[in-house]
Amino acid sequence: MLTTLAYKSLKSRKLTAIMTVIAVAISIYVFVSVALLKQQTRVNFTRAVSGVDLIVGPKTGSLNLLLASIYRIGNVNSSMNYNTQEWLERQSQVDWVLPIAMGDSHRGFRVIATSEEYFTKFKYGHKQSLSFAKGKSWQRASEVVIGSDIAKKLGYTLADDIVLSHGVGITSFMHHDGYPFKVVGILAKTGTAIDQTLHVSFDGLAFAHGEQSHGIQPKNLNPRLRVKV
Known part of the structure; x- marks a missing residue:
């Protein structure tokens, strides 16, 4: 029953639901990219010089x-x-x-x-x-x-x-x-x-x-x- 209601609600708000999914996907992508960039920057620094x-x-x-x-x-x-x-x-x-x-x-x-x-x-x-x-x-x-x-x-x-x-x-x-x-x-x-x-x-x-x-x-x-x- 709840699943049916949820499906009908999403269907009636199709554009809003799609935009929400896209926004969440972009947010996750940015978060992961920043985390990887931060890690790569740290690796590059430690690789550039050691023991100083x-x-x-x-x-x-x-x-x-x-x-x-x-x-x-x-x-x-x-x-x-x-x-x-x-x-x-x-x-x-x-x-x-x-x-x-x-x-x-x-x-x-x-x-x-x-x-x-x-x-x-x-x-x-x-x-x-x-x-x-x-x-x-x-x-x-x-x-x-x-x-x-x-x-x-x-x-x-x-x-x-x-x-x-x-x-x-x-x-x-x-x-x-x-x-x-x-x-x-x-x-x-x-x-x-x-x-x-x-x-x-x-x-x-x-x-x-x-x-x-x-x-x-x-x-x-x-x-x-x-x-x-």
Whole structure:
């Protein structure tokens, strides 16, 4: 009896019933999509970097610093003095520091200057270490290590010469033509922003700008560090 009444009621309000079902379906779809997006975002973050407890940078928004240093998205307009990194390294609570400096690019791909410890200290995913698909780390200022996506998309291999450009945009009007870099290493694929990053030494950064650093890191950089727990 109740089933019959319910059926007749729905039949008399067919359009309203259909709209209600559609609205409920859309609501469930949105809820599930947001939940999956939230979960995927968390997975992507934990995969991008592992074992890093603290990111230290110049005065800027925390999200801006995270996106620039880890995901190579956006830019940090100000800089940190190298003396700050030296102070951090002296702190007993600090296990290790990986300094990075940004500001150059190559055909739309970001360039970072860092120390050679980057290839042994930096972890991603479930504390996975970086590895080389080809070649090795730099030995000279004029050498560069590139990510797997760069090698694939631009067709680069070992011993190829590349020229860096000033700025991080896709189009640059200032190229460091007089200071070409030789590809000496191609990193294995990580599924992170590292695959689309070029890595040079701090001497290399000075070399690209026609300077002589003699092993001294530039005074302005954006370091990130791991604190002992």
